[in-house]
Amino acid sequence: MRNYIVILLVLFTGVTNIMAIEEPKYKVLKEYDEFELRSYSAYLIAETEIEANMEDAGSEAFQILFDYISGNNRSKSEIKMTAPVNVSNGDAEGVKIDMTAPVAQSTRMNSEGKFKVSFVVPSKYNIDTVPEPLDPRVTIREIPSRIVAVRKYSGTWSEENYRENEEILLDEISKTGYEIAGDPLYARYNPPFWPWFLRRNEVQVEILQTETALN
Numbered sequence: 001m002r003n004y005i006v007i008l009l010v011l012f013t014g015v016t017n018i019m020a021i022e023e024p025k026y027k028v029l030k031e032y033d034e035f036e037l038r039s040y041s042a043y044l045i046a047e048t049e050i051e052a053n054m055e056d057a058g059s060e061a062f063q064i065l066f067d068y069i070s071g072n073n074r075s076k077s078e079i080k081m082t083a084p085v086n087v088s089n090g091d092a093e094g095v096k097i098d099m100t101a102p103v104a105q106s107t108r109m110n111s112e113g114k115f116k117v118s119f120v121v122p123s124k125y126n127i128d129t130v131p132e133p134l135d136p137r138v139t140i141r142e143i144p145s146r147i148v149a150v151r152k153y154s155g156t157w158s159e160e161n162y163r164e165n166e167e168i169l170l171d172e173i174s175k176t177g178y179e180i181a182g183d184p185l186y187a188r189y190n191p192p193f194w195p196w197f198l199r200r201n202e203v204q205v206e207i208l209q210t211e212t213a214l215n
Helices: 001-017 056-071 158-175
Strands: 025-031 036-040 045-051 103-106 115-120 139-143 146-153 185-188 201-207
Touching: 001 146, 056 103, 056 158, 056 201, 146 158, 158 201
Parallel strands: none
Antiparallel strands: 025 036, 036 146, 045 115, 045 139, 103 115, 103 185, 146 201, 185 201
C-alpha cells in the first residue's frame, strides 16, 4: 500500500508540468458558507460550440481547443515567441500556447441546441496579439471584468453532480439579495485522468454590479 501511494505521488508530481498554471485574475470580495463572491479582471477565451449532451460536450470540445493551443493557429508577426513551433495544416507559423484553467462550459443549450466550451487565453496576449485560430470552429473573444458568485465542489464531472451544486448556489444567492446577470457556467480545473475525489470544480454565476455586491 505504501509503495502504491508513493507511485501516485510521483505520477501526480510528474504531471504538474502539463497541468494548467495560470487562471484569470480575481479578488475575493466576500465569503459565505456555500459560496464566495469574486471580482474578475477582463480576460480572453478561445471558444467553440458543440452539439452534444452536457456531459459529452466538454470532452468533444477539448480536442478542438487543445489543437488550437498546440499550434493550429496563425501567429501574428509582432509576437516574439519563445515557445516551440508546431507545424499544423501546412502552416509553419503555428505557436504553442500555455495551458490555463479552467475549462469552462455553458450549462444551457443556445438557440441552436449547442453548448459553448472555452479555454482561458494566457494573460500575456491581448485581442490584437493573440494567435488567430486556423480552425473556423474556434473563436476568440474578451470576457469583460465582472463580479461572479462561485461555488467550489469536488467529485465527478457528471451532470447530476453539477446540477446539485448549481441548485445550492442559486438558492443561496437568492437569500443574499444579489441579482443574477446571466446563466451559470460550469468550470473544471483538472485533466480527465485526475482522481475524481481530488478534482476542483466550480459553478459560476455573474452578479449585477449593484451597491450590495460592491460593498
